[in-house]
Amino acid sequence: MRRHERGRRVLRRAVRVLTLAAGLAGGLVLALLLAGxxxxxxxTLRIEARYPxxxxxVPVEGGHLAVLEAGPGEGAPSRGTVVLLHGASANAMDPMQAIGRRLAGDGFRVLAFDRPGFGWSDRIAPDAASPAVQARLVSEALAALHVGPALVVGHSWxxxxxxxxxxxxxxxxxxxxLLAPVSHPWPGGAVPGYAGWYRSRPGRLLLWIATRTIAAPLGLYYLDRFAEVVFRPQGLPAGYVDGARVPxxxxxxxxxxNLRDLDGLYAFLAGQSARYREIAVPTVIVAGDADPVVRTPVHAEALARAVPGARLVVLPGIGHMLHYTATDAVVGEIEGLAARQRAAAE
Known part of the structure; x- marks a missing residue:
């Protein structure tokens, strides 16, 4: 009996110790979450103060899209209107800084949009992750600005x-x-290691918590390294992260x-890629043969085969951020396309 009583006392003490430890661990987790x-x-306050x-x-149904503008204004003589659309993890300043101001200096009216939910644009629609929905919203904004038809430049996403x-x-x-464009479903399916858990209820909850606690501190710490990866095999230009307002x-x-846009892209392209033969406007596709992010044979080359009359330019040794690392070639192709359009119209 005494042995059993001692055993029960040891068990009660163990339970109390475990309960105390669990309480301390829970308190530590809560403190870490609060700190995050x-x-x-x-x-967020610092970023928005630095990059107002x-x-x-521009008003559209359900909200507003933010736009940067350069070059001749509405009604002034120009060589035409160019619309710049940025890729993932970016905003309108990315293409404007790389090629927009150069095109504006050459006489084009340039409009660079923050895509829905990016930069200073509203997310607007619950289904705004779809490129089709974003296409509708950007088209509405162009109509509100009395623009169109325009030469549309799209990078990556x-x-x-x-x-x-x-x-x-x-x-x-x-x-x-189209610059290093994503255009087709890629081998291996949706974003590896991400899309499957994201769609589950626990995954969505964890993602919601992460974006409000650890994503910003960790992202800020690693931002330069992430940017370096995107620029490979070329180096990261000095001042890019700050100049392009990447934070x-x-x-x-x-x-x-950003995560939702990436998650839905594969399924969207599985449907849209069958329609590329219907594109009826002059098209130039520029990509690098050393792009480690969007594989040129899977996307740019396949797109060039699908779009009637498309011109494909593959730049040797160039990676994903070709509008920064091969600016002359990119601007030359855009201006060449505009010149061919004018000649055809005349």
């Missing part, structure tokens, strides 16, 4: 967006310049929008 929330709040709105906002505009809103598109993507709403 406060850090994210502070980082730089252009103007916006290869899907620009082609969706040409297919669904052809009255707004006079030509396509804006770390805000919780934008971070979540």
């Amino acid at each position: 929330v406060l850090a994210t709040w502070f980082i 709105p730089a252009g103007h906002r 916006s290869g899907a967006l620009a082609t969706a505009m040409a297919l669904d809103h052809p009255e707004r598109v006079s030509g396509l310049a 804006l993507v770390l805000r919780p709403g934008t971070f979540s929008a």
Whole structure:
């Protein structure tokens, strides 16, 4: 009996110790989460103070899209209107800084849009992750600005967006310049290790918590390294992260929008890629043969075969950020496309 009583006392003590440890661990987790929330709040305030709105906002159904503008204004003589659409993890300043101001200096009216949920644009629609929905919203904004048809330039993720505009809103598109475009379902399916758990309820909850606690602090710490990976095999240009306002993507709403856009892209392209033969505007596709992010044979080369009359330019040794690392070639192709359009019209 005494042995059993001693055993029960030991068991009760063990339970008390485990309960205390669990309480301490729970308190530590709660404290860490609270610290993450406060850090994210502070980082978001600092980012938005450093990178305030730089252009103007255009009303569309359900909200506003932000746009940067350069070159001759509405009604002034120009060589035409060029619309710049940025890729994932970016905003309108990315293409504007790389090629927009150069095109504006050459006489083009340039409009660079923050895609829905990015930069200073509203997310607007619950289904805004779809390139088709974003194409509708950008087309609405162009109509509000009395623009169209325009030469539409789409980089990376916006290869899907620009082609969706040409297919669904052809009255707004006079030509396509697609830079390292995502255009087709890729081998291996959706984003590895991400899409499967993200769609589950626990996954969505964990992602919601992460975007409001650890994503901004960790992202800020590793931002230069992430940018270096995207620029490979070329080096990261000095001042790129700050000049292109890349930290804006770390805000919780934008971070979540970015992940949702990437998650839905594969399924969208599985449907849209069968329609590329319907694109009826002059198209130039520029890609690098050393792009480690969007594989040129899978996307750019396949797209060039599908779009009637498309011109394909593959730049040797160039990676994904070709609008920065091969600016002369990219601007030359855009201006050449505009010149061919003018000649055909005349």
